[in-house]
Amino acid sequence: MSAADKNRLIHLSRVENGRSRSSTEQFGPDDTQADILDNLVTSLYSCVGHKDGFDLFLRNIRDTFDLASCCLAVIQKEPQLKGLYGWAVGYPPGVVPLMLKTGLVFKDKAIARALETGPNALFSYADGDPESNFLADMPTFSRTWIRAAGIIDSATIAFTNKYQQHVVLVFNRHKDSRVFSKPEMAMLSRLKKHAEIALDLYERLHRSEQSFKDLQSSIAVLKQPVAVFSPVSLLISASPAFVEIGSRYKAFTINQDSREIAFRDQQFGKDFYTQLMLFITGKTGALDDSDTLYLQTDALPLRVSITPVHNRQSNNSNVLVEIFDPNACRTPSITEIRKVISATEAEARVCLCLLNGANTAEAAEQLELAISTIRTNIKSLLQKNNFSRQVDLITHLMRICS
Numbered sequence: 388m389s390a391a392d393k394n395r396l397i398h399l400s401r402v403e404n405g406r407s408r409s410s411t412e413q414f415g416p417d418d419t420q421a422d423i424l425d426n427l428v429t430s431l432y433s434c435v436g437h438k439d440g441f442d443l444f445l446r447n448i449r450d451t452f453d454l455a456s457c458c459l460a461v462i463q464k465e466p467q468l469k470g471l472y473g474w475a476v477g478y479p480p481g482v483v484p485l486m487l488k489t490g491l492v493f494k495d496k497a498i499a500r501a502l503e504t505g506p507n508a509l510f511s512y513a514d515g516d517p518e519s520n521f522l523a524d525m526p527t528f529s530r531t532w533i534r535a536a537g538i539i540d541s542a543t544i545a546f547t548n549k550y551q552q553h554v555v556l557v558f559n560r561h562k563d564s565r566v567f568s569k570p571e572m573a574m575l576s577r578l579k580k581h582a583e584i585a586l587d588l589y590e591r592l593h594r595s596e597q598s599f600k601d602l603q604s605s606i607a608v609l610k611q612p613v614a615v616f617s618p619v620s621l622l623i624s625a626s627p628a629f630v631e632i633g634s635r636y637k638a639f640t641i642n643q644d645s646r647e648i649a650f651r652d653q654q655f656g657k658d659f660y661t662q663l664m665l666f667i668t669g670k671t672g673a674l675d676d677s678d679t680l681y682l683q684t685d686a687l688p689l690r691v692s693i694t695p696v697h698n699r700q701s702n703n704s705n706v707l708v709e710i711f712d713p714n715a716c717r718t719p720s721i722t723e724i725r726k727v728i729s730a731t732e733a734e735a736r737v738c739l740c741l742l743n744g745a746n747t748a749e750a751a752e753q754l755e756l757a758i759s760t761i762r763t764n765i766k767s768l769l770q771k772n773n774f775s776r777q778v779d780l781i782t783h784l785m786r787i788c789s
Contacts, residue, residue: 420574423451425695427578431585432694432707440589445476448558452571455538455561458483460492461586462553464502465726468493471552477559501545501555506727507772507783508555509576511542513566540566544579546783547727554586580779581694584709587611612710620663621646623705632710636684655682659691666695666706679778687713687744690782711785713744719784727784729771737764741781 430447434440445457456477463469470487486492493499501508513519519540533541539562545555558575560567591611612632614625622641633639639650650656658680666678682689690711719727719742724735740750747765751758765777774780 420570424574424577427451428581428694431578431581432588435585435588439474441474441586442476444585445474449476452558453560453564455536455559457556457558459554459556460487460498461548462487462492462498462502462555464553465551495557497541497543497557498555501543501557502553504545504729506545506547506553507729507774508543508545509572509579509773511540511567511572513540515566515569515572517566519566537562539564542567542572542575544575544582546579546583548583548586548590550590551726554582556582576773576775584692584694584707588613612712614708616663616706616708618705620660620706622648629708629710632689632712636686636689638682638684638689650682652683655680662693663706663708666693682710684714689713690778690785711782713742713781713785718743724784728768728780730768734764734768737761738768738780738784741765741777742784 427444427448430444431441434442434444437443441459445459448454449457454477456475458473458475458478460473460483461471463471468490470490470492473483473487475483483492486495493502497512500510504510536559538559540560542558542560543555545553547553558567588611612626612629614629615623617623623646625641630641633641633648637651639648639656641648648656648659650659662678662680678693680691680693682691690713692709692711694707694709695705718739721732721735721739724730724738725732728738730738736754737750740753745753747758747761750756751761754761768780769775769777772780772783774783
């Protein structure tokens with residue numbers, strides 16, 4: 388990573404009175420992309436039970452990426468297109484809620500393109516080219532306010548939530564800065580999966596019409612299999628679904644006295660607690676691929692996702708553990724799969740095989756196709772939906788279909 392790109396990713400930590408440090412106060416040599424991403428992930432999860440929703444996270448990412456403005460909008464696409472709710476920083480007060488209510492939000496080119504691209508959109512208009520003129524293809528509405536605001540580039544990430552609503556995050560950069568670089572887009576890509584989890588938790592809490600003091604207390608009532616571990620790797624809180632999934636597959640038990648988990652597969656237990664300690668001690672971070680483990684069962688393996696969450700009050704790192712159960716996923720129809728991701732009917736059939744646990748060879752046998760054809764379909768699915776790994780595509784579908 389070049390010095391210029393690192394300077395672009397400088398995090399301006401916010402002080403309690405709401406002001407940020409001067410842009411001349413840069414990161415020291417120990418600051419890394421993982422540190423920056425962990426900070427953003429922390430602010431995401433701290434917003435889950437906050438009265439202001441994701442306002443704090445948007446302020447944090449605005450300062451981190453030196454943005455002019457940014458917003459998060461939740462949109463219903465079917466049966467009719469309408470804006471539901473959202474948050475914004477850097478826009479005139481009340482503009483984004485008004486745009487959502489009146490439908491003007493769909494005239495925003497970035498949001499319109501994200502909805503057209505699909506639920507896994509990730510792009511910037513300049514695409515790393517400092518000479519790009521992204522106003523050229525803009526409609527009059529977008530061009531007018533972009534010129535007035537002095538925007539030079541706009542980056543967007545999008546996904547769908549459990550309720551089949553589209554979530555779009557738009558990040559606008561001022562002309563006094565530079566277009567989004569490849570390292571920055573890579574970081575936004577890694578941040579996306581955490582945004583999905585955080586918004587899922589937020590919606591579950593607020594749809595329950597209950598109030599909670601913090602994330603830890605809210606975990607206990609979630610229907611999702613989620614648990615929080617302390618900085619000494621002890622279990623702080625686990626949802627009933629987390630406890631039940633261990634019992635159902637006889638995969639693990641929880642010792643209420645010691646606050647530890649005993650796994651039937653002892654080697655997995657060693658790997659699990661090793662990863663917990665690595666995240667807690669900062670020896671690994673949210674940029675690593677080691678945040679996912681697979682727990683073997685008598686059925687399909689459970690996917691165990693590990694995420695560091697910084698505790699601002701105690702200045703310690705907790706760890707959020709989430710379990711995805713492919714065996715509990717209902718089987719979606721081909722039509723449903725094509726609504727969730729960009730896929731032809733043939734590609735959707737391949738997805739269905741993969742969701743049911745088939746490998747490439749088994750999918751080829753089930754669909755009576757050549758293995759090379761299955762691989763071509765999978766490659767096309769990954770490219771069209773902006774996934775780098777097959778497991779990420781399947782996890783996305785599992786989250787929707789569970």
